[in-house]
Amino acid sequence: MMPFFTHPTEPPEPWLEALMASTSDDLGLLLRARPDLALSSPKDLAALAGMMVSPASAGMFFEGANRASQQVLEALCALPAPATTNSLAGALGCRPEDLSAPLESLRRVGMVLYRGGNELTVNPGLALARDWPCHLGPPLAKLLGQRSNSELARIARRLGLSGNGNKEDLLRRLTKAISDRELLASLLRQAPPGAAELVENAAHVWPQYHITYGVAAVSGRDAHPVGWCLQRGLLIGTDFSTAVMPREAAIALRGGRLFPSFSLYPPQLLTTPVDQDETDGEAAHIALDLVKAVSALCEAWSSVPARLLQAGGVGAREVRRAAKLLARQEEVTARLIELAGTAGLVAPDETLGWAAPTAEYDAWKGLSSVEQWVELVSAWLMAPGHTSVAGSKDEDGKAVPPLAERTPGPNAVMQRVLAIDVLAEAGPGRRADLESVAQVADWRRPSTWQLEEASPAELVHWILEEAAMLGLCARGASSSFGRAIAGGDTEGAKKLLGGLAPAVVDTVILQADLTATATGEPAPGLRSELDLMADVESSGNATVWRFSEASLRRGFDAGRKAEEIQGFLADHAPGGVPQALSYLVDDLGRRYGRARVGKASSYVRCEDPVLLAEVVKDRRLAPLRLRPLAPAVAVSERPPQELCGALAKAGYLPASETADGTLAVTRPSAIRAPSSLARGRQTGAAEPSPRDDDWNPVSALLEQLQDLKEPGETDEELLAEILDDPDLLSDVTGLPAEVAKLVVMMAATDAPTTEQDLDALVERLRSTPVPRGKADPVTPGLAKRADMQPEYPPLFRDTRAG
């Protein structure tokens, strides 16, 4: 079922021997650099070697490698065997000695092998995986190997060569000829119109040429550019409609250089100085403000959820409403809604046709601002798509609605990580040029940016805009806590932001004007209780609430008693409770519930007959048509809610009561949507709630895969099909291909995940005998070369040029 390691090829001897000769450190480094090897828990070194040279594993390493490593590896795949450091340096256009360090790094991670001194062998799995390295076609000998001698002789004669000799001779002669730059140049001078362009394209862009009406139709026509090339071996037909340029010709036409440019080091990150303290201050403010805005949005949607569009997502009108509430631009608001959705705090409920906060929001609400921010950032980091898509304009110029279903981008997570990493590397007090961030990020992991419609610069621009919205950066520079996040240090980020955030306070200052002021971030318990009993008048670094009869009534409605409220206030107000406030609470307590409104029969019950008579005769209540039923009871034909509301409006402070006469405790019920786990199935987002320790990536992934099941297919068939195709896998899961693969691997084994696990695995591998007869595993050619620099850091985590 697991395609990446169920069919390991028989390990080629030299690779196994290299493993057997390596030290514990080398093995450990290999397993850390290529975690897929460790995750599958190989039983011995032979198994490890087999996996190490499998196309899947080697391909995965290649995908994650930086541009220099990719170019070295691809060049080795392209060069005719046996390659040497010199031939490699020639093909890349650098000095041989420059390559010793990167080659040593690649050797240690099992991608390159030295044989007999200078001879280089590339991981055979990679050679299989990259069968068209450097956009080059197969070698001439391979393309023409099956052709008749007379056919080869015909081509040779066209090139001005002798047509005599056996096939081997002919192939050698032909290969030599099309590898000859001067010969090719002189040939091209006599080429018919269009041929030079065609050759140029096949050499530099892509070696294949497609002729819809068949290669054979033009093969005999010297005046036709394709026919002309075919007759001279510059293109060779491979099937009915395809012709390919032989590798040697393309290399020659490229002037012997496989790539237009090659650099061992990433582009320089351009930076300018910026005040870090000011950056931090601004970013902290943005970060905390964002948290407040998300809270405000969720609170608003708790009572009035946002209506969904027919096609899904939150429409422009609802976005406008939210934008007004949050005093932000609509575009920014759309992103904010999308972010809240990404974090699982709000979710669409298709059955009810609205979007509302989820149960996860209730948990989030109980966290401190800094923790809430970390939740938002974590969700953003792991989001399968770009949140800034929401609110942006589509091809028709319409704003893309937030919370709509979207095809996730498999590379978004990695792109985000790269962008904020590179920005952070500018260092404290430095802002980085955006273009140069994109260039460095692209160099570091080219595969992540390929196959995107947008350029790396555009993508980085979006990502850093999103990051700025979160306060990870400001003024083009990372904030100190943004840098901690980039470094994976969530706790550090919390501390740094916490240091800039208003202190968490558990006390308020109560004043005679009936305000409560928390001169910092109110502790969650304090905040929720005050939100219940008072109205927020000003928020920001401090929060000011105002008590009123109406706001305190909410507290009584929620079941608080006067003594409880007094106690709460006294406990949290070291400066004392002003007499006026204390009086207000007691007075309300005395009067609250004097008039009671029944739900079932819609009656007014009142122990005070005068009050009841007053109620019944009150002109303002005339529409209720209250009739006195008994000295202490009056009834109405209107629904109880209306009755209660009208009485309250008229100032009677009615209380609702249950059937058995006790006070019914009502708190305004907040509307909730199904949680994001259920929603994940619809959107393909498998991201867990980060605080859920029990989340199992494997089961979540499998759960998603199960959902894709077509009727009639069994799970296993479908799973096997998806797992066999890494691209399909990444598409359906919305995870970067590599992550998806790792997750699948973890499913099959007791994967070692900790450092101790890894060390134990290394020890086990070294002590488990390899079942074969060879005596001395250490052959001289496999020993580490003396001129290598063993301490060179692995290339997949580059340092910049000094």
Add this chain to the structure above:
Amino acid sequence: MNDGPLIVQSDQTLLLETAHPEAERCRSDIAPFAELERSPEHVHTYRVTPLALWNARAAGHDAEQVVDALLRWSRYPVPQALLINVAETMARYGRLVLEVHPVHGLVMRTTDRAVLEEVVRAKAVAPLLGPRIDPETVSVPGSERGRLKQALLKVGWPAEDRAGYVDGASYPIVVQGPEAFSLRTYQKEAVEAFGAAGSGVVVLPCGAGKTLVGIGAMAAAGAHALVLVTNTVAARQWRAELLGRTHLRDAEVGEYSGEKKDVRPVTIATYQILTARRGGLYPHMELLSAEDWGLIIYDEVHLLPAPVFRMTADIQSRRRLGLTATLVREDGREGDVFSLIGPKRYDAPWRDIEAQGWIAPALCTEVRVTLTDEERMSYALAENEERYRVGATARSKLAVVERLCAEAVERGEPVLVIGQYLDQLDEIGRRLSAPVLTGKTTTRERERLFGAFRRGEIPVLVVSKVANFSVDLPEASVAVQVSGTFGSRQEEAQRLGRVLRPKKDGRQARFFAVVSRDTNDQEFASRRQRFLAEQGYSYRITDAEAFAWPV
């Protein structure tokens, strides 16, 4: 981040913790550019408004100082948007300057051509301008000086007025008096701040001696002066002060009111007479330009009626002093005060002055009266528009008022009973055998009663609305409010002003509001409570049954 006393909120408010050791230094730094909105006991709220920033700019502060003060005193990171807003707003003041050109007379000049191009195209501004002189200068008809400033403020480019003032007809005024009269420190500061600028507003609480600031300014100007006041009683009061505190003789101080029309070197006129209309015209408005006034004083500038604003726009070359307890106008025309009278020149929070010992601290108590069943019924049955009256004039209040008065009299403290409804006031007067002063009372009778009250011959005086404005009742150490108009903030300021005058023996003033429980009288009382508490006064609520004289 530091441990400062200030918290800057993103909604442009500043919270100042008064208990912080640095609070006073911080306050003096932020007061120039932020308006004190609330000053209850622990946390004072200031608001940074465009007008406040321009006031600061007019007083010579720049954005850097403002930003600096915010950063220096703020406990937490200051919202970036606010800092940007401060800089941008302040930069708008003074881009346009009104000044006198040697050839063209009054002109508006700019250092920023784009701004000039913008405003000359503004619909509200264009008609007020004369011909263009050069790309940076445009001439302004002298008569439009005030209206232009108003219009420019509205389009967000307030002009700095450097066109100067005429000195007016010289007339030395010397401060002297039977008592060793001298200005208090803050009064001196206020006079100096105004003198340096030539026009503007001095904000001082009731009882802090605004009249004396006015007299000080008159002495400094040494010219013919016109004093505009709210009513005749206030006019007499000013007159008495002028005669008592300066060497001016009776013949030198004229009264221009409904009863007399004397124009003298120092003339006191009422807003009422100025705004009296005849055939759609304001015949008495001419008084403003009748004399070569060197100084015009607007008492209670927050009550300045709209027609007077219009006339004031025409006399922008005269020195103008506005006096008030509050810049807040119920009609929201604070901008007109800024444009036409001038920016704020001096401001001191009530509590600060009180701390200096000039105003007796007042104890405020709300006494809640439970209505009888009958009264409750009539309240419930009342039409909407009658509801307040029914609640506010409930007879149950009378017993409480009686008790309060009796207690005060027993303690030898003169009592002022204030109310809105004449029937209620008459009833109280009958029950307490106290004289009732209403709008129908003649001026002479009014003065007689005030005099008797001042001398202690009348222990209790019942007054209606007329007593609300600018009457000096130094010995009223207890005020009882039985009903009032819809809790407007101004009114509250006035009512409290009644009892906040300095007491000779340092007695504490007491302010009682008698309120009917469970009626909208109580709702209005809660607004009053908020206002008073925001001004920093202790405020207690008590039930009439449980009432005990506050100590």
